[in-house]
Amino acid sequence: MMILQILDYVGTMAFAVSGALKGVRKELDIFGVVVLAVVTAIGGGTIRDTLLDLPVFWLADSTYVLLSLAMAIGVFVLFRLAQKTERSVLLFDALGLGVFTAIGAMKAGAAGLGVVGMVTMALLTGVGGGVLRDVLAGDVPVVLREEIYASASIAGGLIFALAAHVGLPEAVGVTVAVIITVAIRVVSIYMGWRLPSRPARKEDN
Amino acid sequence: MMILQILDYVGTMAFAVSGALKGVRKELDIFGVVVLAVVTAIGGGTIRDTLLDLPVFWLADSTYVLLSLAMAIGVFVLFRLAQKTERSVLLFDALGLGVFTAIGAMKAGAAGLGVVGMVTMALLTGVGGGVLRDVLAGDVPVVLREEIYASASIAGGLIFALAAHVGLPEAVGVTVAVIITVAIRVVSIYMGWRLPSRPARKEDN
Amino acid sequence: MMILQILDYVGTMAFAVSGALKGVRKELDIFGVVVLAVVTAIGGGTIRDTLLDLPVFWLADSTYVLLSLAMAIGVFVLFRLAQKTERSVLLFDALGLGVFTAIGAMKAGAAGLGVVGMVTMALLTGVGGGVLRDVLAGDVPVVLREEIYASASIAGGLIFALAAHVGLPEAVGVTVAVIITVAIRVVSIYMGWRLPSRPARKEDN
Numbered sequence: 001m002m003i004l005q006i007l008d009y010v011g012t013m014a015f016a017v018s019g020a021l022k023g024v025r026k027e028l029d030i031f032g033v034v035v036l037a038v039v040t041a042i043g044g045g046t047i048r049d050t051l052l053d054l055p056v057f058w059l060a061d062s063t064y065v066l067l068s069l070a071m072a073i074g075v076f077v078l079f080r081l082a083q084k085t086e087r088s089v090l091l092f093d094a095l096g097l098g099v100f101t102a103i104g105a106m107k108a109g110a111a112g113l114g115v116v117g118m119v120t121m122a123l124l125t126g127v128g129g130g131v132l133r134d135v136l137a138g139d140v141p142v143v144l145r146e147e148i149y150a151s152a153s154i155a156g157g158l159i160f161a162l163a164a165h166v167g168l169p170e171a172v173g174v175t176v177a178v179i180i181t182v183a184i185r186v187v188s189i190y191m192g193w194r195l196p197s198r199p200a201r202k203e204d205n
Numbered sequence: 206m207m208i209l210q211i212l213d214y215v216g217t218m219a220f221a222v223s224g225a226l227k228g229v230r231k232e233l234d235i236f237g238v239v240v241l242a243v244v245t246a247i248g249g250g251t252i253r254d255t256l257l258d259l260p261v262f263w264l265a266d267s268t269y270v271l272l273s274l275a276m277a278i279g280v281f282v283l284f285r286l287a288q289k290t291e292r293s294v295l296l297f298d299a300l301g302l303g304v305f306t307a308i309g310a311m312k313a314g315a316a317g318l319g320v321v322g323m324v325t326m327a328l329l330t331g332v333g334g335g336v337l338r339d340v341l342a343g344d345v346p347v348v349l350r351e352e353i354y355a356s357a358s359i360a361g362g363l364i365f366a367l368a369a370h371v372g373l374p375e376a377v378g379v380t381v382a383v384i385i386t387v388a389i390r391v392v393s394i395y396m397g398w399r400l401p402s403r404p405a406r407k408e409d410n
Numbered sequence: 411m412m413i414l415q416i417l418d419y420v421g422t423m424a425f426a427v428s429g430a431l432k433g434v435r436k437e438l439d440i441f442g443v444v445v446l447a448v449v450t451a452i453g454g455g456t457i458r459d460t461l462l463d464l465p466v467f468w469l470a471d472s473t474y475v476l477l478s479l480a481m482a483i484g485v486f487v488l489f490r491l492a493q494k495t496e497r498s499v500l501l502f503d504a505l506g507l508g509v510f511t512a513i514g515a516m517k518a519g520a521a522g523l524g525v526v527g528m529v530t531m532a533l534l535t536g537v538g539g540g541v542l543r544d545v546l547a548g549d550v551p552v553v554l555r556e557e558i559y560a561s562a563s564i565a566g567g568l569i570f571a572l573a574a575h576v577g578l579p580e581a582v583g584v585t586v587a588v589i590i591t592v593a594i595r596v597v598s599i600y601m602g603w604r605l606p607s608r609p610a611r612k613e614d615n
Contacts, residue, residue, distance in 0.1 A: 022555075029607040032560055046461065051251065051261050056461050062526035116267035131341070136541070138550040140343040144228075144237030151236055163575035197234040256456065256466050321472035336546070345548040349433075349442035400599055402439040 002173060006022070008103065009067060011096025016068035017089050019133045020075035021082060026137050030076055035074035036133055038065060044128030047119050048104050052111050083159040088187060096154075096182035099152045102125040102174045105160035115161040122157030123150060126181070148188035156181030209379060213308065214272060221246040221273035222276045222294050224338045225280035226287060231342050235281055241338055242277035243270060249333030253309050253326050257316050295394060299357075303386035306358045308332040310365035314375070320366040325342025327362030328355060331386070353393035361386030414584060417512065423505025424449040426478035427499050429543045430485035431492060436547050440486055446543055447482035448475060454538030458514050458531050462521050468479045483599060486519030500599060504562075508591035511536040512584045515570035519580070525571040533560060536591070558598035566591030 019040030023033035042058045042065065051057045064173045082089075108118040117155025119191040125144045125194035127150050134141040143150045156177040228238035247263045247270065254261045254292030263269040280287045288293075300381040309330025315325040332355050334347045348355045361382040368378030429450030433443035438567040452468045452475065459466045469473040483551045485492040492499075514535025518528040537560050553560045566587040573583030 028554050029609050031564075031608075033540070034556060036561070041320070049262070050255055051258070053258070053463070057586065059461070059523055059527050062524060065526050079236065111263055117264050118271050120270065134550060135340060135545060136554065138343075138548075140231070141341060144233050145342065154236075170546055187213060193480070197232050197237075255460055256469070258463070258465070318469055319472065321475050322469050325475065340545060343548075345436070348545060349438050349546065355445070359441075388547060402437050402442075 003031055004099070004103070007095065007099045007178070009063065010092060011099040012041045012064050012098065013071050013081060013091060013165035014092035014096040015129055017075055018093055018130070019068075019081065021089075022070040022133060023072070024076060024079050026037035027165055030073075030199075033076050034069060034072040037075070038068040039136060040129040040133040041071075043066040043132040044100055044130075047105070047128045048107060048125045050106060051124070052121065054111070059170065088202045091186065094182050094185040094189070095178075097149070097153060097185055098127050098156060098178040100129075101181045102160060102177040105157045105177055106170060109160070109164050109173075112197040115158070115165075118161040118164070119154055122160065122177070124151070126156075128152035143193045148184060151202065152184035152188070155184055180201050197205045209304070209308070212300065212304045212383070215269065215388070216304040217246045218224050218272050218276050218298035219294060219301040220305075220334055221327050222280055222287065223298055223335070224273075224293065224339070225277040226294075227338060227342055228277075229281060229284050231317070235278075239274060239277040241341060242280070243273040244341060245338040246273040246276075246336045247334065248337040249305055249330045249335075251306070252333045253330045256327065256329070259312065259316070274352035285340060296391065299387050299390040299394070300356045300383075302331050302354070302358060302390055303361060303383040304360040305334075307365060307382040310321060310362045310382055311379055312376060314369050314378075318371075320351060323366040323369070324359055324362035327365065327382070328358045331355070331358035331361075353389060357386045357389035360389055414509070414513070417505065417588070419473065422451045422497060422507040423477050423481050424502035424506040425510075425530065425539055426481035426583070427541070429478075430482040430579060431496065431499075432543060432547055433468070434486060434489050435484075442481075443477060443486050444482040444503050446450040446546060448540040448545060449576060450541065450543040451478040451481075452512055453542040454512070454535045454540075457538045458517060458535045461534070462531065464517065464590060465609075468526070471603045474514070475564070486582055493582040502530055504592050504595040505588075507536050507559070507595055508566060508588040510539075511591045512570060512587040513595055515567045515587055516580060516584055519574050521569070525568070525575075527572070528571040529564055529567035534568065536560070536563035536566075558594060562591045562594035575596045599608065 010183035016037040019034050019037040021039075026032075028036065045057050048054075101122045105118045105122040107125075108121035111117070113121070120125075129148075130143055131141040147196040160173045161182045163176055164170075219241040224242040227245075228377035231237075233241065233396050250262050253259075307329045310323045310327040312330075313326035316322070318326070332346075335348055335354075336346040364385045365378045365382040368381055369375075426439055426447040429447040432450075433446035438446065439568075457465050458464075496581050515528045515532040517535075518531035519523075521527070523531070537551075540559075541551040569590045570583045571603045572585040573586055
């Protein structure tokens with residue numbers, strides 16, 4: 001699955017860009033921008049590997065850290081240009097979400113976990129880095145607040161679990177999970193979909 | 206110790222409710238409410254198992270995640286009703302604190318740790334989920350600020366360590382730890398006890 | 411390397427003091443001050459050991475937790491005095507940063523990791539505790555924002571990796587890493603050095 005490896009690197013770069021953009025906006029110094037980019041890119045997979053008691057993926061392959069580092073420096077130096085590309089970064093970010101989701105579900109399946117394990121590991125891999133990014137930057141994580149983002153990841157995890165349950169080959173499950181996750185995410189961006197929330201303050205008075 | 210298992214589930218549900226209530230108050234969408242509930246309910250035990258290098262407990266038994274999920278949806282749908290029950294939820298929450306504390310100390314003891322290990326694992330299991338809940342919601346963790354909450358957990362951990370030291374059976378240690386923790390917590394709620402803090406700002410001028 | 415063990419305890423105490431001072435300033439109760447002190451002192455090494463899948467260092471040697479506890483209570487009781495010593499605490503803190511950095515790089519090297527692994531583990535050990543301290547206290551981590559702090563740790567990690575690469579004995583690598591990290595940190599304090607950041611808001615309009 002060399003294609004999965006390449007997509008994984010592309011997703012890593014997209015996540016690093018989103019972390020670096022946030023860092024520059026928060027007026028962090030170059031080091032802070034680099035850290036936020038790296039944490040966003042590898043944070044989710046790190047949480048997953050820690051919980052599954054697997055070797056942490058980026059300790060075995062430095063490419064993830066180095067790619068994130070390169071994207072962070074690029075964003076810092078070319079900030080105006082990077083901002084203009086943010087709309088297209090959203091598409092790569094959706095691709096990253098799909099790939100990270102599928103890899104998380106796959107690793108959970110390989111560890112012998114059931115549906116709940118596959119879905120939670122898909123979700124933690126997909127959104128964990130973004131949550132760490134927002135917490136470090138002092139914001140409430142964006143995935144908790146508004147967008148169809150985590151929901152897309154959960155759907156992808158469920159699809160993978162379903163594919164595994166009916167005995168489809170792993171490559172099919174991964175492919176379908178990536179496609180479903182990316183499709184839900186991209187369509188939700190263009191349609192402006194949101195999940196319901198409750199206007200607690202008004203109602204409570 | 207089937208009774209301990211049942212109490213563990215009850216505590217999990219109480220913690221999930223406290224997370225879900227916070228999520229609705231912060232006007233999170235349904236997904237954010239679910240995540241906050243699940244993190245509050247299983248966060249402390251997850252930190253404990255990771256540090257002790259044990260298999261993460263909810264990966265082996267999906268009941269914890271599913272119970273938390275159900276409570277979150279219930280709170281979201283029946284928010285007004287859930288709010289009215291918050292006072293009684295406080296009592297279940299105290300029970301959860303006691304059970305989580307005792308389980309943390311017990312797992313640390315089984316791993317061969319001494320007093321410091323038992324107390325810290327009791328504390329991390331008891332309050333870890335609530336700390337993650339507050340950090341994700343953008344608040345300073347409530348256990349750091351005001352109530353006799355963590356102190357009750359520390360007392361429970363110390364009692365368990367003492368019971369283990371004098372050679373009492375584990376079931377006795379667990380029982381006493383639960384009772385002490387719950388008693389301190391419940392009494393402190395009704396008496397309005399607080400630990401001392403220093404009014405730093407005034408004093409510093 | 412008994413001297414390294416002693417320096418490690420000294421660094422632990424300095425980090426605990428920085429956590430406790432922050433806790434008192436945030437008007438936390440005595441328990442919150444203790445937790446912030448302990449987390450600051452042992453947080454970085456805990457993250458490192460978890461990612462390297464090593465036994466968590468303070469579970470094997472309770473001295474770290476007990477020293478942190480003692481410093482927290484001391485700062486709480488003698489807050490005015492502790493504040494006056496903060497300038498000298500900065501020097502001990504720099505020593506702690508150097509020692510933690512060197513130990514992180516050394517443990518990564520012993521685990522067979524390459525340059526990226528050694529530098530990231532040096533950094534996580536050196537700054538991880540301070541990041542947790544600031545996140546729990548509701549602040550954006552200071553190392554992301556302003557000072558030559560993490561940069562000193564990265565430099566120390568790189569020096570250790572270089573020393574290991576050219577085959578110098580581990581004790582030499584550790585010594586040089588400590589000296590370089592402390593020197594950069596101390597000089598930057600006295601010279602008021604800062605890394606570049608981008609004034610994002612003005613430029614974006």
